[in-house]
Amino acid sequence: MALAAIASLHLGLNMYGPRDVATALFSPSNETTDIVIRNLRVPRTVLACLVGASLGIAGAVMQSCTRNPLAEPGLMGVNAGAAFALVAALSLFGVETFLLLSAIAAAGAVLASLLVFGLALSARAVGPGQVLLAGVTVAALLASLTQMLLVTDEQALEALLFWLAGSFADRPVEVLLPGASLLLLTTVALVPMIRALDALALSDEAAQAIGVSVTRTRLVGLGLAALMAGLCVALAGPVAFAGLLAPHLARLMGARGHAQLLPIAALLGALTCLLADVAARMVIMPGEAPVGVLLALLGAPTLIVLLDRRRAGRAEA
């Protein structure tokens, strides 16, 4: 993790030696090198960690709450809902402030997840695959609406295209602090739910047996996960697959129970996003790829492997 962060600071269009990075961090001057590192590389690295960790947690919580190993904010239409709400706010109402935009993105995320899970539950379709397909379709629908807004608003298109593919670059520094604190608050809110999530991941009966309200835990858990995903979209655009990869890797590494699963998934999510971000800078030099693309290249094969090994659709949390 630390290694990846260090790499993220060093690598890019211009490679910097450790001495440059150290100088920039500890005795800043006004040379180009320092400015690049302090104003571009550092925020970008912090943001990748933050969003990655949050998506890892959100993915883990979604998977436990729905007992669906395929649940993930990107695949469940949550990100698409946040992105649509955000683009609508930008192009229709010209909203500017980050806090308001985050609130709108989070609201969009929560609504989209309610729509997907509501549809699935109302049809009594609780097969993981069916929920995934419903999510992907709702995502496609929302993405179409988003594109419709963009096509009718030329200025917005150019600016938002890169953001819509997900990226950690060029985010204003001033949004980092409110974004980070909000994400931290959401994470803290999840802590008292750890026991309930453990039980819920097993079965509804197990949860009831230890006096956990199943519906409430599910709603609150999904709500918090959607909120986190919405904040991440506001910060970095819709990034898919990070929330799918991290929890599964965490389980593979032997995380038992949510007290272990959530922090490990957070670390792994941060690590995945950092590495994907470094790769995104490398893959088409001198251009940059959106990090979402790199994650999809990793995540899609993972999804196939998960499908291949699926047993009766039970998440082994």
Next chain:
Amino acid sequence: MSRSAAIPALGLGLLMALTAAIGLGSSWIGPERILAVLIGEGSRTDAIIVSTLRAPRALLALLAGAALALAGALLQRATRNPLASPAVLGLVDGGAVGVLVFLLVFSDEANALTVSIAWQPVAAALGAFAAAAVIGILAQRRGWQARELILYGVAVAAFCAAIATLLMIAGPVYRAGQALIWLAGSVHQAHWADVAVLAGVLAIAAPALVLMLRPLDQMLLDGGSAMATGLRPIATRIVALAMAAVLTAAAVSFAGGIAFVGLIAPHAAHRLVGPRAALHLPATALLGATIVLCADIVARLAFAPIELPTGLVTALIGAPYFLYLLLRRPAHV
């Protein structure tokens, strides 16, 4: 309406949609003036508007719709899965990757093509074949009954879409905005050359489809009875997948990924004329053509003078329908 009367009726509907598509726009050109242009009697302005702008666009929409709809029908029969479609199984994105690679490799500095545009569908077909092959291999391993098939498609599509995005950003081929519109499916840059190539692909596909009628009908039977009637399911599936890939690729390479047509048209045709392939396939093609034509009229006129990508219009209708199909009965996806 009897089942066999449905086909001529659908043909008439398509003709009306075609007249509307050529007539409607910034200025209305009535059917009598379109006819006059066709027999060489029309005014010069009319002739230019019809023959260089509206007619190629309308015909491209029509042909792309027919090709995607037929591909959808083939896939739904080959996989015995009502949710299968060229887009869902990743063939559209595979084709898009093929086209983008082709444009990258065969463009000179001025973004002009160094080879004939007729090769573009070939490149798209290679991409779509690759996607179809991955799906086919995964499905073969799990037995074709597995509904995982669709989910594999989701993963393959996501993977191909990521590659396509990379190529778009890396390549000097198109500005991203244009490529985005093309990926969403659009017929706004139609040329007669595109129409000719796409029509050629469909003309080649037609006799092959006629040969496929019987095995495609047998695919609807359960496994045992199908074998008893002499069906070779694996061979049929491979041929159907390959043909679907070719049809999808031809449509995608000139009109982009127009969403959900390949899903809706076969279902609607099924309700009109029933399952017999000899009626079902022509009805599917006619419906697909009509759907895309009408969607393109909406796309041109809804926010005029701004045009929407045609695929957005079909997605707005198609996605809710897909959800309805998906959730109508608890299937074990």
